[in-house]
Amino acid sequence: MIDRRALLGLAAALALPATAVRAEDEIAYGEGPDRRLDVHGRPGLSGAPVLVYIHGGGWRRGDKRMVHDLPAYAQRHGLLLVSVNYRMAPEVDAGGCAEDVAAAVAWVRANIARYGGDPARIFVSGHSAGAHLAALIAIDRQYLGVHGLTPADLAGIITIDGAGYDAVAQMAWLKDRQVLLSSMYENAFGPRAAELSPTLLVKAGQAYPPFLIFHIASRPDAQRQSNGLADALRAAGGQAEVVVAPGDSHRSINVEFGSAGDAEGERAAVFIRAQ
Numbered sequence: 001m002i003d004r005r006a007l008l009g010l011a012a013a014l015a016l017p018a019t020a021v022r023a024e025d026e027i028a029y030g031e032g033p034d035r036r037l038d039v040h041g042r043p044g045l046s047g048a049p050v051l052v053y054i055h056g057g058g059w060r061r062g063d064k065r066m067v068h069d070l071p072a073y074a075q076r077h078g079l080l081l082v083s084v085n086y087r088m089a090p091e092v093d094a095g096g097c098a099e100d101v102a103a104a105v106a107w108v109r110a111n112i113a114r115y116g117g118d119p120a121r122i123f124v125s126g127h128s129a130g131a132h133l134a135a136l137i138a139i140d141r142q143y144l145g146v147h148g149l150t151p152a153d154l155a156g157i158i159t160i161d162g163a164g165y166d167a168v169a170q171m172a173w174l175k176d177r178q179v180l181l182s183s184m185y186e187n188a189f190g191p192r193a194a195e196l197s198p199t200l201l202v203k204a205g206q207a208y209p210p211f212l213i214f215h216i217a218s219r220p221d222a223q224r225q226s227n228g229l230a231d232a233l234r235a236a237g238g239q240a241e242v243v244v245a246p247g248d249s250h251r252s253i254n255v256e257f258g259s260a261g262d263a264e265g266e267r268a269a270v271f272i273r274a275q
Contacts, residue, residue: 024115025038029084029106040074041116049155050082050121051272052122052124053081057088059187060090064084065083067083068257069255069257072259077269082117084100086133094188095195098136099146101124101134101143102143105149121155124157125160126162127257128250132164134159134162135198136201138209156209156210156212156272156275160257162222163225164185164188199225202229204236205236208239243267245264
């Protein structure tokens with residue numbers, strides 16, 4: 001029998017205005033104005049899986065407020081959402097961005113229980129450059145290692161139409177094809193492309209969190225990069241699933257991710273519940 005009171009309670013929770021979702025803004029996870037994060041939650045959460053979202057923007061622009069429908073998505077699925085800012089080029093290269101993302105994750109691990117999150121169930125997600133950074137800290141142990149953590153401390157990684165997983169190959173492919181994008185990669189990676197490429201850093205015998213890798217159908221470079229990363233992880237004994245998002249653009253897969261009825265967001269929710 002359907003519990004009418006339970007259904008009414010669920011409907012009321014889903015009808016909460018967006019302002020009721022936000023718990024706290026501009027929390028410092030390190031020194032400097034860029035090392036800030038927002039926690040999006042709601043009263044009554046306890047032991048909730050945590051979704052840490054890393055914005056995109058070519059490693060040179062973007063903001064943690066670019067969460068689109070993710071606060072409402074987190075509320076529907078009983079998640080605690082954390083969105084993160086980080087230093088960007090030209091102040092730092094992609095490695096400096098990753099240092100900040102790892103520091104933010106370490107802050108979440110140490111502090112999120114008091115917001116109702118489960119520090120043992122941290123999922124890191126990101127779009128575009130943010131997808132690369134999520135993958136990098138989950139594969140190169142040095143970033144989390146500074147904070148006494150390892151990639152195995154993460155419950156899962158969800159990447160949304162990223163590239164730069166193999167920045168060496170990506171930069172070679174872009175050269176003479178797309179001058180503006182080639183310049184963007186050069187600014188973010190420069191001579192450190194190989195050491196900042198998650199695909200090239202995967203090693204057998206290491207423990208990695210499971211990966212869910214989304215890419216759109218219309219970007220051949222995203223397809224190659226996504227499959228290359230997944231293949232490397234599987235060959236090393238890890239778990240990785242690649243999901244193609246037909247009909248989406250690089251922008252729309254991010255803007256629509258987690259909106260009601262969005263296939264990619266619902267697939268991610270299944271992935272989170274399974275871990």
